[in-house]
Amino acid sequence: DQTILSIRNMKKHFDLGQGKILKAVDNFSIDIKRGETFGLVGESGCGKSTAGRTIIRLYEATDGEVIFNGENVHKLSGRKMREFHRNMQMVFQDPYASLNPRMTVGNIIAEGLDIHGVASGSKRRERVIELLDAVGLNAEHASRFPHEFSGGQRQRIGIARALAIEPQFIIADEPISALDVSVQAQVVNLFKKLQKDRGLTYLFIAHDLAMVKHISDRIGVMYLGNLVEVTTSKELYANPLHPYTESLLSAIPIPDPEIERKRERIILKGEVPSPLNPPSGCPFRTRCPKAMDQCAVTMPPMKEVEPGHFVSCHLY
Numbered sequence: 001d002q003t004i005l006s007i008r009n010m011k012k013h014f015d016l017g018q019g020k021i022l023k024a025v026d027n028f029s030i031d032i033k034r035g036e037t038f039g040l041v042g043e044s045g046c047g048k049s050t051a052g053r054t055i056i057r058l059y060e061a062t063d064g065e066v067i068f069n070g071e072n073v074h075k076l077s078g079r080k081m082r083e084f085h086r087n088m089q090m091v092f093q094d095p096y097a098s099l100n101p102r103m104t105v106g107n108i109i110a111e112g113l114d115i116h117g118v119a120s121g122s123k124r125r126e127r128v129i130e131l132l133d134a135v136g137l138n139a140e141h142a143s144r145f146p147h148e149f150s151g152g153q154r155q156r157i158g159i160a161r162a163l164a165i166e167p168q169f170i171i172a173d174e175p176i177s178a179l180d181v182s183v184q185a186q187v188v189n190l191f192k193k194l195q196k197d198r199g200l201t202y203l204f205i206a207h208d209l210a211m212v213k214h215i216s217d218r219i220g221v222m223y224l225g226n227l228v229e230v231t232t233s234k235e236l237y238a239n240p241l242h243p244y245t246e247s248l249l250s251a252i253p254i255p256d257p258e259i260e261r262k263r264e265r266i267i268l269k270g271e272v273p274s275p276l277n278p279p280s281g282c283p284f285r286t287r288c289p290k291a292m293d294q295c296a297v298t299m300p301p302m303k304e305v306e307p308g309h310f311v312s313c314h315l316y
């Protein structure tokens with residue numbers, strides 16, 4: 001089977017008390033194939049990080065299934081749970097906050113080796129040097145502390161830490177969003193190289209489509225806790241179907257000035273509604289330029305309108 005991760009109707013609701021339920025993730029179903037990069041895109045607060053954290057079981061799912069290598073992640077315990085955590089690792093958005101400032105880089109990278117008892121002594125040291133090398137750093141960096149490094153270098157350290165116990169799958173939660181634009185492409189290229197060398201599968205989370213364009217095989221677009229469109233990267237850019245995807249794409253500058261001049265920017269009205277009080281029917285209807293009466297009444301189901309191209313919108 002090609003599928004490494006299969007998510008069915010995953011929900012993550014937070015009970016805030018006094019009858020308030022925050023539906024951070026409400027409709028989320030995807031399959032990810034071994035060796036592919038699945039890009040997950042949406043504005044901040046749309047639930048993408050919560051989805052990532054629920055998949056890796058930093059959060060318990062409220063409902064639905066997360067099947068990884070044929071096993072339901074939310075039912076694992078003991079040895080199986082440890083094995084799952086060896087196979088799925090996370091790289092975090094903020095390379096400043098996610099590295100312990102009092103630990104040396106070598107000890108940060110070796111943390112997983114220590115926890116899982118994989119390597120000690122000279123083997124551990126060799127492994128750390130190999131990992132530093134794999135992410136474009138070097139052996140002397142092992143004895144230094146995180147504050148001595150730039151944002152891009154810190155993210156490389158975070159990646160080395162995630163790779164230490166040879167996972168199959170990495171959830172990268174906005175790994176380039178906090179970096180200078182000049183550094184972003186280098187880190188994306190590092191992700192690509194590591195994937196090729198190590199056969200990794202990625203869930204790559206970002207807040208705009210420009211960031212995931214060059215790394216994703218397929219892309220899922222999220223809005224207010226719901227996946228609204230899923231297709232190949234190529235198809236999404238050439239033939240976006242959901243009005244929200246159209247607006248996200250129209251925000252990306254096109255390098256060709258001829259095309260750029262003729263193009264229409266879709267400016268969305270209003271703000272993203274609170275997930276505590278989502279609109280009835282389609283979650284996007286309060287901002288959708290194409291909303292119809294029906295959109296306020298029923299939630300559009302996810303439909304496969306062309307092979308492999310899924311969209312949740314009453315226009316289709």
Ligand code: SF4
Pocket residue numbers: 242243244282283284285286288289290291292295300312313314315
């Ligand atoms: Fe717009 Fe209606 Fe489609 Fe929602 S269902 S995206 S409101 S047209």
Ligand code: MG
Pocket residue numbers: 044045048049174
């Ligand atoms: Mg986030």
